Amino acid sequence: MYIKKRLISIISSALVVSLLFTGCGSSFKQSVFSKGVLTKEQGSYNEAGKNPEDLNVESIMNELTSDEYLSRVVGTNENTKSAEFIKNYYEAIGLEPFNNGSYFQEVDLNKEMRSIFNPAGDNENEVDNVIGVIKGEDSSKAIVISAHFDHVTVRKKNEEAASNTDSQQISVSKIEGAIDNASGVAVLLESAKELANYYSDEKPPYDIIFAAFNAEELGLIGSRKFVSEFKETYDDWYNINIDCVGVKGNEGLAVKNNDPASQELYDDFIEVLDEDDVYYEMVPYAMNEEGAVVGSSDHMSFRRENAASLVIGQDGITGVVHTDDDNMSIVDVELIDDIKEALVDFIIKTDEKIY
Secondary structure, eight states, rough: OOOOOOOEEEOOOSOEEEEESSSSSSOOOOOOOOOSSTTTGGGOOOTTTOOOGGGOOOHHHHTTTTTTTTTTBBBBBHHHHHHHHHHHHHHHHHEEETTTBBBBEEEEOHHHHHHHHHOOOOOOOOEEEEEEEESSSSSEEEEEEEEOOOOOOOEEEETOOOOOOOOOOOOOOOOIIIIIIHHHHHHHHHHHHHHHTTSSSSSSSSEEEEEEESOOGGHHHHHHHHHHHHHHOSSSEEEEEEEEOOSSSSEEOOOOOGGGOOOOHHHHHHHHHTTTTTEEEEOTBBBBBSSSSOOOOTTTHTTTTOOOEEEEEEEEEEEETTTTTOOOOGGOHHHHHHHHHHHHHHHTEEEEEEE
């Protein structure tokens, strides 16, 4: 399945907990201890995201990498505020709530996750996907455009520490997560805005779902919940997932496909990249310098259910994600805008097609 599982060490003063990690990038040490996390109701004061006409790729990324949202770790206030920002944006551009009148889809963390993310037991540790939809003429089929919005913190051991298990010698670094995956969220939101405007007078042939997934960094938990819960709602659907785009430099989009069921989708998307002059390389997503695929993303949740899926991600990202280097200083905003426009062009040109 090309999903590499990574062991994450989560260390407290009395406990070392190991868990499997699947996500974009390489292995790392992280810690999350959330107390008094905002509920959706408590977070509703947040006005951010309600002015989409004033926002663009760069301003969205600046918002999501600011101190108020920094790291966007599952189970933290920053994660809750990020979900609220996305919900506000969806609502303001006129997307319909997808889940029985709500933009939120609850994602339960399992018992082990709950003990890690809330050792004090102060909240229920339910996190949310944020889902909006442009309803089509035929709601038996759908296009799902997705990006995850959660991120990580990195735990670093002080080399001068007297004890390897001394929690006082472990520093927690909050990182911006500009590339992983504020970039993908910006593309998701701005493409939703353009497509909502394009289809304002006439419905698309099929539903177009915009899914901001949570808990991707913990093993694609949010997207797996979404697919399992809604796969029976549609006779057919396919997925385009955006994860890690816009690094300055010469690397193109990684568009080598390894899934036969998705080949036609890749071929048609590459044709649009050629038309829009967006640079790409025939290499697999999340390949490191040694040629090994070391990560994956939420598109795999769809492939597990035999749905076609495509990941829009850049080559050369594995040395950047989950490090302090993943910040706005390395972002090529113009490139991200170009990728967003190519995605919008693709959806419009192929909107009568389900892969």
